[in-house]
Ligand SMILES: Nc1ncnc2c1ncn2[C@@H]1O[C@H](COP(=O)(O)OP(=O)(O)OP(=O)(O)O)[C@@H](O)[C@H]1O
């Protein structure tokens with residue numbers, strides 16, 4: 001396989017165990033298997049979904065994919081290099097290249113900082129040179145916001161606008177991979193599609209790899225072309241959203257499809273039904 005055909009990001013046989021508090025004074029720590037030998041990858045420029053019910057292990061996998069947690073076992077690769085045994089220079093490139101957008105933009109910004117200060121932070125933290133002001137202006141434009149946003153504080157924005165600012169902050173270091181953990185589930189249904197459209201446009205314009213994590217199959221069918229279904233710490237099934245909707249193989253996928261049907265058409269206009 002040539003380099004171009006290798007995944008840009010890949011988990012191979014990744015398991016994550018969490019030690020739980022002891023139930024007796026001299027007993028062992030019980031262990032929770034949050035991930036069990038998970039294989040997952042995304043190619044450059046690809047949009048992949050991870051879907052599963054609450055507690056399936058989605059956020060645990062996300063934390064591994066952004067390098068916040070080291071897996072108990074298995075290998076985590078970026079650009080075909082083992083991240084956890086790479087040198088400082090590569091780890092710096094990895095941290096700059098893989099950025100995350102979280103569910104709730106209100107809790108992911110410091111309320112005492114202006115947007116300008118918040119957007120400057122990743123540039124300073126990652127010691128990125130160049131014209132910071134120009135970079136911030138460019139990214140604000142990419143997410144559809146004007147420079148008047150810079151002097152404002154987080155409370156002055158609606159949820160949807162603040163999620164745009166969160167996406168801008170993730171884009172500031174010029175990442176290759178954007179990982180979005182439930183990016184629209186805290187937002188009004190009426191603005192969910194706008195934020196998903198923005199992600200779609202950014203993926204195309206910037207040739208980003210997008211990993212979109214959600215509990216809602218209709219959200220991934222709007223944005224991604226391949227979906228991994230998670231349940232109980234494992235990936236139980238993968239396929240195109242359409243295939244998974246029409247031919248769910250596992251019980252877990254069937255129940256996710258049913259829950260979309262119960263909330264009606266999913267995102268208006270883009271439902272597969
Ligand atoms: N730091 C931790 N310590 C102990 N257990 C944890 C920790 N983080 C997650 N877990 C457990 O691991 C399992 C998977 O959790 P995770 O947050 O990855 O699920 P999720 O699919 O993201 O769920 P949700 O849809 O509710 O966000 C759960 O049983 C959770 O309680």
Ligand SMILES: [Mg+2]
Pocket residue numbers: 058059060
């Ligand atoms: Mg989660």
